[in-house]
Amino acid sequence: MKLYNAEFSGNCYKVRLLLSLLDIDREIVPIDIINKEHKSPKYLSKNPLGELPALEDGAHTLRDSQAILVYLAKKYGKDVWLPNNAKEMALVTQWLSTACNDIARGPMDARAHYKFKFDVDIKKAREKSISILTVIDKHLAAREWLELNRATIADIACFPYIALAHEGNISLEPYTNIQKWIGNIKKLPNYIPMPGLD
Numbered sequence: 119m120k121l122y123n124a125e126f127s128g129n130c131y132k133v134r135l136l137l138s139l140l141d142i143d144r145e146i147v148p149i150d151i152i153n154k155e156h157k158s159p160k161y162l163s164k165n166p167l168g169e170l171p172a173l174e175d176g177a178h179t180l181r182d183s184q185a186i187l188v189y190l191a192k193k194y195g196k197d198v199w200l201p202n203n204a205k206e207m208a209l210v211t212q213w214l215s216t217a218c219n220d221i222a223r224g225p226m227d228a229r230a231h232y233k234f235k236f237d238v239d240i241k242k243a244r245e246k247s248i249s250i251l252t253v254i255d256k257h258l259a260a261r262e263w264l265e266l267n268r269a270t271i272a273d274i275a276c277f278p279y280i281a282l283a284h285e286g287n288i289s290l291e292p293y294t295n296i297q298k299w300i301g302n303i304k305k306l307p308n309y310i311p312m313p314g315l316d
């Protein structure tokens with residue numbers, strides 16, 4: 119299995135993290151985003167959207183970090199990381215949407231602005247960050263994990279850009295339940311960090 123990867127990407131990191139938690143053998147293929155390797159014909163043949171990550175498993179290649187988490191969870195994670203029960207599956211899946219919508223337009227965009235000088239509407243990204251972090255902190259007041267009283271791909275999908283919020287000048291200090299949740303994830307067996315996370 120090959121993961122097309124950029125080390126500083128939170129979307130790639132969530133896949134690296136689940137691969138490690140599930141102890142899956144993989145080859146990491148570095149893609150040089152700075153020099154636009156992700157827009158080269160060779161990489162576009164893997165992911166026509168020209169985005170990272172992509173995961174190649176045998177003859178097929180998958181794009182989108184959330185879809186890749188689903189694939190790995192279903193293929194290697196038994197019923198633990200993404201259950202088959204309709205209600206439980208929906209509870210986990212709603213957070214995959216939150217990861218690629220509210221969290222991407224909030225703390226991920228704020229980080230892109232400050233760390234990579236991307237042209238984003240930083241006022242909007244800050245507002246979005248505060249609103250989604252407030253909701254998640256309240257949700258976590260009564261629980262240790264986002265759903266099902268255990269770690270699932272809901273936590274893995276939402277974790278990177280929340281834990282990296284400081285790189286977008288968003289402080290997590292007011293969000294004490296989120297801080298505890300981050301601590302819980304860091305204690306998972308086979309947890310690995312990424313640049314920016316200790």
Ligand SMILES: N[C@@H](CCC(=O)N[C@@H](CS)C(=O)NCC(=O)O)C(=O)O
Nearest residue numbers: 127128129169170171182183184218
């Ligand atoms: N929804 C996609 C978003 C992927 C994405 O935006 N990847 C970034 C790296 S974190 C990227 O490739 N950016 C380069 C570009 O879009 O040109 C996912 O979750 O995989």
